[in-house]
Amino acid sequence: MMVTALYITIAMVTLAVLLNVYRLIKGPDAPDRVLALDTLYINAIALIVLLGITLGTRMYLEAALLIAVMGFVGTVAMAKYLKRGSVIE
Amino acid sequence: MNPYAEYAICLLLLIGGAFTLVGAIGLARLPDFFTRLHGPTKATTVGVGAIVISSVIYFSTLGQGIGIEEILITAFLFMTAPVSANFLAKAAMHLKVKTTENSRGQPWDQ
């Protein structure tokens, strides 16, 4: 039963990733694209955690934590870039 | 494995996947940037949170101890999601992104 639920969840998250990519490509303005990238990294964390459950190992959780840390800094940097026209101040 | 733990894991996984999907649907189909902002900040954060908690339950029933990494991931996501949403909203207001006709009120000019 758990395996079925796991596969259904992976399918749903993958579909979510595809929808994010649609917004990333279409998104009329730059903030929409950054928002899509922000959602993409959060979904990537979900996929890594699901992969860890599937394979029964906790080795990948550090990678997920790493993506959470670096993704946030990346989003802040890109929002800063949009606001000032340059990344730095 | 304990059947109750298994039910809980399945339920949390499905809820998490559903919310992640709903967040992405919101991102894809809502009319303007500020309404799209609501999908990722709430639905996706809650969805990933539920998936991560199901991972905590799974590995602790396998006897591998309670994972601090999962708790750190959840805490980190819930701390950072509002900040990045706030930042993106500021950037969008600065760029004067279009809003839909039926939205009331206007962001003030900075």
Next chain:
Amino acid sequence: MKTNTLILHTAALAIMPLQLMFSIFLLLRGHDEPGGGFIGGLVAASAFVLYAFAFGAESTRKLLRISPRDILAAGLLFGLASTIPALWSGQAMLTAQWWEVPLPGEGYLKLSTVLIFDIGVYLAVLGTLMTFVISLMESEE
């Protein structure tokens, strides 16, 4: 243009300690599990970059206390220093050497030239990135 960065200030101060701790964790577990000096240095640099976004280049220099170029140089020195113990014992350069220091209670503190090399990489990555970011910020001002 002046914007109110109150939320970013508080968030940076709350998130930075977690990032720094995680970077040390990655640095120290690099021997036999994923991790190591490079990624640890990257996470530490991201903590300081977040801080620089919130408070500006000047206060980041104050926070680091040491010039980022000196951090980079110290990293390279550590890397060089890790090659010498092997020469001392007549082996090829960079061969790993291990020492075990007994701790009070039980257990050993495992020291090795690999760890020294990793600390060197950590400092070099941190120093390089902070040199980039701070000098870019200062050239914009």
Next chain:
Amino acid sequence: MLDRLSFPQPWLSLTLFITWQFLSDGVSGGSVVLGIILAWGIPQMTQGFWPDPPAFIKAWRMPAYLARVIRDIVVASFEVARLILSPRPARPAFICYPLELEHPLAITILASTISLTPGTVSADVSDDNKLLLIHALDAEDDQEVIDTIRARYEKPLLEMFQ
């Protein structure tokens, strides 16, 4: 010299120490020594930049507040899911929320709470820290949203940060 050896932020140090024990897979001599070094060193680096702490934080009220926020987050996500999936167009609105809180930390907690709960995202704080700009996904009436936030979240925070 003595202040170099102190723990300027005991709560932060304690959190770091405990988290480190979990991260390093159980308590051992090495992890305790390193944990103490980290709990001392990291707050030393950043202490000068924290805003002055409020006179008194009623920290024991925090768990009740957190429990309410977590409950609201779960309810909120069902609400947002219903809004996203319903064919009826939403009525988004920008709302100016007059803040009663003054301490930066309290304002940040309130703004984060607003972002995570029913149909609202906090978008900006005005320069004098008196107004909070909120974007609501579906708002019939501005005043109703303001009253809800005031009663549910700002009142408990005001009591906490006196």
